[in-house]
Amino acid sequence: MSDFTPVAGLIGGALIGTSAVILLACSGRLAGISNIAHSVVDGLRQGKWMASGWRLTFLLGMILSTWAYFKWSGEVVNPRQHFPAGLLVLGGLLVGYGTSMGNGCTSGHGVCGLGRMSVRSLVATLCFMATGGLTVFVMRHLVQA
Template identity: 55%
Template sequence: MSAWLTPLAGGILIGLAATLLLWLNGRIAGISGIVGGVLLPRAGETAWRVLFLLGLIGAGAAWLLLVPGAYTPRQGFPVWMLVVAGLLVGFGTRMGNGCTSGHGVCGLGRLSPRSFAAVLTFMATAIVTTFVVRHLA
């Protein structure tokens, strides 16, 4: 598959899923909020969240099965570094009151100023982190 076609298709599917969830269910497709609602459930709010998360996992698994070699894990990162990175992402998500999917996909689409500020922060942090890891570490 063409190098640009896969990310384009993924972006369209993510946008379509976020739009349909908002339109049909009145909910924002922010993954941290969806996971949080599964971990701290409220009546009538758990089933759709679990199904959405299963859909994410199932779609990823289906892609890996249908397109062998579609994913090649990065090599050379120590496990402790990956754990620290995961904890920092979780901390930032909590501090920013949302994740890249909630702010970047859904918030920007709704022209939210708070999401615009969050996405600028995400991107600036990602650029600096990538530079530090690749060139200074």
């Protein structure tokens, strides 16, 4: 595993957990990214800029912090080459459908829900992990894409 980075993973996980706790403590809201993104899109579509303020700031913070990390660390993103674009689109649509069907995403259930000891979030997270593992197995051993 040439990409194993335990220190970066530990720091990133601690930052994600800390931001989730701060958001919950300061506003009483969960840091479920799919719900935050959906609310921003819905609010902006209805012309409610102020209602989307903290959510938009949260999303921009995620994007800008990622940009800053890659700019200052010198690391580069190496996207997978020669992967069928149709499968990428299908994967994105399935993720969107899954977050809608599961009433949340990995951040909402896995980070915030498990932290609140939610049984529903435990089941959702186990489903996410099992599906992710199955997808990796299929893509690496059966599809060979």
